[in-house]
Amino acid sequence: xPGVVLSVDRRSDVRSEVVAELADLVAxxxxxxxxxxxxxxxxxxxxxGTFRDFxxxxxxxxxxxxxxxxxxxxxxxxFGWQADxxxx
Numbered sequence: 008x009p010g011v012v013l014s015v016d017r018r019s020d021v022r023s024e025v026v027a028e029l030a031d032l033v034a035x036x037x038x039x040x041x042x043x044x045x046x047x048x049x050x051x052x053x054x055x056g057t058f059r060d061f062x063x064x065x066x067x068x069x070x071x072x073x074x075x076x077x078x079x080x081x082x083x084x085x086f087g088w089q090a091d092x093x094x095x
Contacts, residue, residue, distance in 0.1 A: 008040075009075055010068035011094040013082065014061040019089040022049060022064065028085060029065060032078055039078065040068045061091050 015025055029041045043065045052062045069075050082090050 008068045008070055009072045010066055011075055011079060011092045012063055013065045013067055014091045014093070015064045015086070016089045016091075017049070017052075017054075017060045017062045019059075021086060021089050022046070025064060025082070025086060025090070028082065029067070032081065036069070036074065036078070038069050038071075039074065042066045 013025070013029075015021060026043055029043065033039050033041050044063055049062055049064060054060050067075065067078060069078070079092055082092075
């Protein structure tokens, strides 16, 4: 199943908003799955020392690549530079 890894800038303090948005998307998009990283693991992940501190927040999967692309567009539209994706 195609998937992407969503990372967010931990210094931007948007984790709860992104998690809520993912929950809404999973509830409304048939077949969408998101495995969210535990909050403690997210907060305790090593800081790589850069200006922004991107940490993996979730793995997002769907059987259709086009749906994943749309989900990525939705998240970028809402969170902009605070979100980053691997596996596109």
